[in-house]
Amino acid sequence: MRHYKLAFLGFGNVGQALARLLLSKRQELVERQGITFQVVGVATSRHGSAISIEGLNLEQALALAESGSDLGQLTTQPVRDNFEFVTACGADILFENTPVNYASGQPAIQHLQAALTNGMHAITANKGPVVHAYRDLTKLAHQHGRKFFFESTVMDGAPIFSLFRTALPGATLLAFRGVLNSTTNMILSRMEMGERFEDAVRYTQQIGIAETDPSGDIDGWDAAIKVAALVNVLMEIPLKPAQVDRTGIREITTADIQSARAKGQRYKLVCSAVRSGDEIQARVAPELVPQSSPLFAVEGTSSMITFETDVLGPLSILEENPGPDTTAYGLFADFLNAVRDA
């Protein structure tokens, strides 16, 4: 039996979904994997933080977070800031789920560095550190005999990075092409049903998949960041989001979409990258997709990616019906993968 101490830095929708998943899988982890765990720290942005070397009651922490109560009441030990939280919590695994900073990846990068130098596996659903510090964090993890994993940053919990890390040994990725941004795909799907752009945007905000300022999705930034993450990790070529040739969906009218539909085609915001030697052509742009394309059936919040390698024909992964629970599974899988064979 192996025992792990876990800490949550960030305890919003995804962190709470991860807590529920861990609780529901607690018995199964013991029986099937020989793993037990306790939670030694939970830090929130607006509802306080708690650290306890003896372990916190996760059910209780979850109930407090769900009701918007202060988590500080769980312990008497004060926590001044997130860095003190990371260095003082004594965890084996840090789940970093603070809000993403597209421009610099900070302060998440520093949280993850602190976790790794303190001997923790560093796991995040935060794209910033992947596009801004993938090499440095991976190197740091290696130096400390720990893992830096981030499965949930692209296509939620669907196994993309772990597919190449473990299931496609000896394969070289030459190109990829996919639909990776849920919000724009949902907007385009709604516009096909006759909705105006502004109303479709409002709908995605109502169901909680778009931000109050939806420009990160609509202008293709989120998609470009995912392209950069895939290129950095799977092709091992440094690429910043700003280097992705990027066009959003603002220029597409309902009339464009209806006329495509009449011809049996659909608009999709397509993410792609093609490698030639050490050069990368990376792109995010709306494309007309015919019925014969696998991307045609990618509906609403679903996402899909097709990989071209040197060893297989086109290999595609389709994920349907994602949400905080599936993002949480990506973090959970990263935890189990980090401690595998330990």
Add this chain to the structure above:
Amino acid sequence: MRHYKLAFLGFGNVGQALARLLLSKRQELVERQGITFQVVGVATSRHGSAISIEGLNLEQALALAESGSDLGQLTTQPVRDNFEFVTACGADILFENTPVNYASGQPAIQHLQAALTNGMHAITANKGPVVHAYRDLTKLAHQHGRKFFFESTVMDGAPIFSLFRTALPGATLLAFRGVLNSTTNMILSRMEMGERFEDAVRYTQQIGIAETDPSGDIDGWDAAIKVAALVNVLMEIPLKPAQVDRTGIREITTADIQSARAKGQRYKLVCSAVRSGDEIQARVAPELVPQSSPLFAVEGTSSMITFETDVLGPLSILEENPGPDTTAYGLFADFLNAVRDA
């Protein structure tokens, strides 16, 4: 640097494609994985066999096989039969690629047992041993500290078994649904273009994907065996191919297909299994698939599977343009996965 001795039992299209892949990846294996290899045995069904503890020249063996010449000329050591081949070759890895026996899985099961008890990793593209002896061979492998891997038995080299083994930890498979037989999918695709059933069957024989007796594909046996393999391995429930509720594609007429096409639908031979507790409902049958289904775009020899788990929304894998090279990659990946972290 780690060195491995390889043996090929069966050296037809797939075995030869694997040999070419190994030769093309030789330098990359040294540089990226720290792996060197030599081939200590090659056994064919009709063109003799060769064993050499000092190593055979793989280029030469390949040239002889490609020209239909006898491989016995490579060495002076006689090899009486396949069992002597396995026990005498002294390999670390056996690639078992003899013809499949759907009824019993023999003699491939015995080849793999001999390999494992002689301390080799046992790797096969042969479905027989998976459906007839998965548990026993896996147990035997475990007892000898070796691996029994068979990625290429379902969807060629696409990572299906390794996905669950390594990339989806802690997930429970509840159901799956897919198009897994290339020959019937190609026949149905050709019939959509107006070809008669008999002509479409002849076409699949001409391009080398259907057997002289195509009933194994047409009557759904190959698909049923793949369903049984997936259920045995991924759901850990023993299921024989004969227990799969099986309907082939003989009853579908060109008129049926044209009328479906007119309604924007396609016939697909759908493989499925649904688990409830320890009970399995497994099925192979033609189904009408609408445009909105991911299966709609599965064209010609492509295949696709959708997995329902307890932790993610539907997750699908689509493989396009398979062939002997992609089956060979599955065997190559099994080799690298078997020796990972060794």
